[in-house]
Amino acid sequence: MIVKNDLYDYKNRYIYQDTDFFKFSIDSILLAEFVDRKDLKGNILDICTGNGAVSLILAEYTKNNIIGFEIQKKIAYLAQLSVDENNLTKQIKIINDDAKNLNKFYDSGYFNTIVCNPPYFEYNGNMVNLQEEKTIARHEVYLTLENIFQIADYALSSKGAIYIVNRAQRLDELIILGNKYNIGIKKIQLIKTKKDRAPSLVIVKAVKNSKKHVIINDVVNIENMQTYQNIFKGGSNEVNRGTR
Template sequence: MKQTNSEERLDYLPGKKRYIFQRRDIFSFSIDAVLLAGFAKVPGDKGKIIDLCAGNGAVPLQMSLRTKAKIDAVEIQEVLAGLASKSINHNGLDDQINIINKNLLDLENEVSWDSYDLVTCNPPYFKVTSEKGKNDNKMVSYARHEVAATLEDIINISSRLVKQTGRLAMVHRPERMAEIFSVMQKYSLEPKRVQFVYPKSDREANMVLVEAVRGGKSGLRTLPPIIVYGAGNTYTKEFKELYEKW
């Protein structure tokens, strides 16, 4: 870890092939972002990818290790978009990854609809209620709760962005799976692959990776589970290999 100033720090992403700028007062990248980057089926080098709710850029940075395809990364928060831009520049990826500092609902003049091979998204997991979604830290609220866009907004926009037979890859919470599948099908995205992530083998899943294909035929594959921690709260061998394979 390299210290840059009182707020920012420069870290490695897993595999130590990409650097990422982060801040102490904002969520750092986490397991879900790294797993999503590995789960997504990236297109060939001439394809196009767009990452929604990009945060400080962990997903596009990791995907850039697997493809030379152009990647747009959409992030509403100026601070996070700035960190992502610094990371992209530091890794020499300015020609591949482009940051769009906009709400994903305001992309009309920023993107070409129906043109992307892959949409990825690590969205806010929680709905805004009278009790939840109003964290004193606005940046944390936007990262955790559907303040700027709902799950349906995200899936609708993803369907508009991706070309026919293109893919949407998303990480979310298992308790919202029924809603995710229903809304995907509403917008012509057919769920095709699902993979559950468990903190431990005797615990319930706390993450789910989902892939859908626009205009795809019905038929859902359930991939082998990912179990993060084994005895002694250390990474399982399988997870460690997956997490650090970059």
């Protein structure tokens, strides 16, 4: 069943979700909030846009164009409903296609910034959930981490940035792939969901054609937080931005 919900505690922001198979996660909010406001210039690409949560939040902080790619038709429909509901059709464009087909829509170097909340788990060829939509959203059926860096290599302008959220266990892959495609990791943010547990999430900022320099922020514990707005204030968006 399709329902309209408040987009967490973002004032006058609404999001459409399907209670049967797809809801946005806190990961999307954390990713959007981690993006340095200085990077919200030029054209912005949202890969794996889902029902549009990241794009909707970024539109709180910029008036620049945002392009969201979502491969699943049902979920792209939810994203479009959300864009329409928030009167953002002039700013946010939802494309229902495989992000690997980006070159059919945009020239190389068209984007200044990319955000991506991708499937977290590798795929072994077997359906791992009774609902295909959930399998595709959670597992790398159509898009791998390497695919994401290949897309970024094509899409980003020189010194353009990509922000990716994933499981903390995959940080090594992110670093290796960043080096392979000359999109070096510049900032690392580890996140705990429980005070007494190891970090479960990581968000990275990587920059195309960047210098060798990385900042590792203090671990953030999100347990019992009442709001995630400006959660990284003093980190991603105020200090320790480093150099590109």
